[in-house]
Amino acid sequence: NIDLPVAATARIDIAMEVGTASESVTVSDTAPLMKTESGELSHNVDTSRLNNLPVLGIGAGRAGSAGIRNPYSVVLLLPGTDFRPDSSVRINGNPSNTQSLRIEGQDATNNLINTQSQTQPSVDAIEQFAIQTSNFAAEYGQVAGGFFNATMKSGTNAFHGSAYEYFVNEALNAGQAFTNAGLADSRRTGQLVRNRARRNDWGFTTGGPVWIPKLYDGHNKSFFFFNYEQYRETVVNSSSPINVPTLAYRQGDFSGAMAAGRGNVCPTATPNCDPLGRSIFENQIYDPLSTRTVNGQRVRDAFTGNRIPVAQLDPVAMKIQDLIPTPNYNPGFLNNYLTSFAVPRLTYIPSVKIDHQVNSSFKVSGYWQRTSTYSPSVTALPFPLNGVQTDVTAHTIRLSTDYTITPTLLLHMGVGLLHNYLNQIPQSYDVVNKLGLRGTYADMFPSLQLLNLANGGGVGNMGPGSATQLLNTKPTANTSLTWVHGNHTTKAGGEMVVEGFPGYNKTYSNAWISFGQPESG
Numbered sequence: 228n229i230d231l232p233v234a235a236t237a238r239i240d241i242a243m244e245v246g247t248a249s250e251s252v253t254v255s256d257t258a259p260l261m262k263t264e265s266g267e268l269s270h271n272v273d274t275s276r277l278n279n280l281p282v283l284g285i286g287a288g289r290a291g292s293a294g295i296r297n298p299y300s301v302v303l304l305l306p307g308t309d310f311r312p313d314s315s316v317r318i319n320g321n322p323s324n325t326q327s328l329r330i331e332g333q334d335a336t337n338n339l340i341n342t343q344s345q346t347q348p349s350v351d352a353i354e355q356f357a358i359q360t361s362n363f364a365a366e367y368g369q370v371a372g373g374f375f376n377a378t379m380k381s382g383t384n385a386f387h388g389s390a391y392e393y394f395v396n397e398a399l400n401a402g403q404a405f406t407n408a409g410l411a412d413s414r415r416t417g418q419l420v421r422n423r424a425r426r427n428d429w430g431f432t433t434g435g436p437v438w439i440p441k442l443y444d445g446h447n448k449s450f451f452f453f454n455y456e457q458y459r460e461t462v463v464n465s466s467s468p469i470n471v472p473t474l475a476y477r478q479g480d481f482s483g484a485m486a487a488g489r490g491n492v493c494p495t496a497t498p499n500c501d502p503l504g505r506s507i508f509e510n511q512i513y514d515p516l517s518t519r520t521v522n523g524q525r526v527r528d529a530f531t532g533n534r535i536p537v538a539q540l541d542p543v544a545m546k547i548q549d550l551i552p553t554p555n556y557n558p559g560f561l562n563n564y565l566t567s568f569a570v571p572r573l574t575y576i577p578s579v580k581i582d583h584q585v586n587s588s589f590k591v592s593g594y595w596q597r598t599s600t601y602s603p604s605v606t607a608l609p610f611p612l613n614g615v616q617t618d619v620t621a622h623t624i625r626l627s628t629d630y631t632i633t634p635t636l637l638l639h640m641g642v643g644l645l646h647n648y649l650n651q652i653p654q655s656y657d658v659v660n661k662l663g664l665r666g667t668y669a670d671m672f673p674s675l676q677l678l679n680l681a682n683g684g685g686v687g688n689m690g691p692g693s694a695t696q697l698l699n700t701k702p703t704a705n706t707s708l709t710w711v712h713g714n715h716t717t718k719a720g721g722e723m724v725v726e727g728f729p730g731y732n733k734t735y736s737n738a739w740i741s742f743g744q745p746e747s748g
Contacts, residue, residue: 277298283297292342292600294344296349313344316343319372330625331643332376333704334645337645358375366720379580387434391430394429396425403419427459437581445583450583464569464570471553501524502521510533546661547662552609570602576597581593591626601617611653612672613689613691615651622646646699647701653671657670658673671691675689701726703722703724704723706721
């Protein structure tokens, strides 16, 4: 009945006396009031405690960009900590994101980007999570803000399995105050509006001895444990209208914008606004071809009637404009386009652990997991005006051995690999043949920097922007030799961690076109 937590040193004093055959010896242990074996401040949390406390939320707000349950949420149970999913982990006032995550005793920290969920293990595959917050031993001293050590579950001599699901549905949510869901039989239903919210985090586990009928019986020597967890979410947006160009705007006729303005916007104390004594009106458009200098100041002439001649409309801009949907909702210039679109997100984490007892002194363990998140960029605007999809995949591989040389001498060796790949590459688009845009070297739709709604625009930025490919391959290896001599324990070893071997960081800049930005200077 002895429980030895992860990364902990426990002292157990066993007193045994000579007894008769009819007597039994019971060995028990209780936690001492004072810890004398080591000086570190540590906390151990097992999976059952995580599942029984309301700290494992799902969705981007509670768990991170992957949406799946995040084991880093365990820090919410500790004093002196601050946790913000996929943003920061701060422990005891140390700098943010200076923690280290270990899986099966080897480094699994995502140094490619401070996004914990990209490389996280599945919660139900974890046997125990140990967090050391200060006074680390020498072998754990490579971090400042907390040392996280996850030990994964192993199979046993008996077959076991489980299934689970965590879900969110608007039917279980409170309604929005002072709203009504609709009419029924000419009477109000009295039900409040509940925005659609559908999220599912489900999975299963199975483990036991490796047993192949008539071929291999792994009882007492070979074991496996398999876990699969998947998160699905689809956000449907059908109530957020945007601003798109009206038919008149598409033909260069902005007289409506001129009429909607406030008239002369010159200060009342200034009789004339430009060097030629002409007033300046809100929403007035000026001809760039008429630019000239008067008394050392640059002057332009306004378009007559606030209408741009068709001959001066750029053909590339006109082709891009044709990709923007026409108004279908409210009349006028604002909130005139509404469509329903779904934004899906899929994350899944399969993992498997194999343990093999070669003999009473030699044990070999292997572990593999894949953490994958896919989210296409879907907006109210169609392709190619929307953004870039995100596809993140991380493989975590571990192989370790433990060899008991003598009853007081233990040798541990392990190797591992963390392979993290972030892919944000948009679909190809032939800008030369489809838009007539020349001079760009990327096979991508240009990024259009437009005024947003707060600055008087509406559609906002369009196009994928910059595309990014990031790869981090991190080989790891460690070894240690533990020697127990009398009342003393001596441990020596070494560790190797190679960042970005091989790896790359590529950012594909795009053609940038800016519209509607005010001039300065």
